[in-house]
Amino acid sequence: MFSQNRILIVDDEQINLELFELMLSRLGFVVEKAENGQEALEKVKEFGPDLIILDNVMPVMTGWEFTQVLKESESYARWRDIPVIMFSAINDAPNKVLGFELGIDDYITKPFNFSEILARIRTVLKNRELIAQLKKREARLEVEYKVNACLLRHIDEAAVLLQNIYDSTDMIALEELRKNISGCLEYYNALKAEVVLLEEEGRRLKSKEIEVDSLARELRSVYNT
Secondary structure (H helix, E strand, C coil), X not given: CCCCCEEEEECCCHHHHHHHHHHHHHCCCXXXXXXXXXXXXXXXXXXXXXXEEECCXXXXXXXXXXXXXXXXXXXXXXXCCCCEEEEECCCCHHHHHHXXXXXXXXXXXXXXXXXXXXXXXXXXXXXXHHHHHHHHHHHHHHHHHHHHHHHHHHHHHHHHHHHHHHHHCCCHHHHHHHHHHHHHHHHHHHHHHHHHHHHHHXXXXXXXXXXXXXXXXXXXXXXXX
């Protein structure tokens, strides 16, 4: 499911870069490397990763500084939803909390256990895909609402036009035309009623949906409790 996902590994320790590249490449991931946060920011634009795994303590720019730029800078608005997993020490709870507030999705605790690392990578990628699908659904619903609104407006305009024609047509020779127009008016009124019901149903469904950003936060909190 996750083969060919692009992962950016950021660490100033070459041995960690090589280890993760070797392990993840064998599993079908496409891996790119960076040795500090500044280089990682450049690689984000060039490589467009699906996931970033990085250390916090690095020269030039720390992992926290990198994450803050990625999540808050307008220059990186199109990449800010890329999930981030950070390396951490085993007893580093206070800093983990701060990291979550910055937008870190998960942590990998040192010393590394690759089975756990792989499970966390797959979970974060799965959550990202779920959120992406929800955003697409939300966008589709918004388009449907706009279509319904446009359709309702045109129905109203057409109905008024036909009604005006009907009211001004009183010659016996045009009785057949009057009947046709009357039929059109009935059809438009029925169509309008159906569209109104669909629009109300769409609003009802949307009102029960969880906002995507709230869902993202819930997924993070549930996974990390």
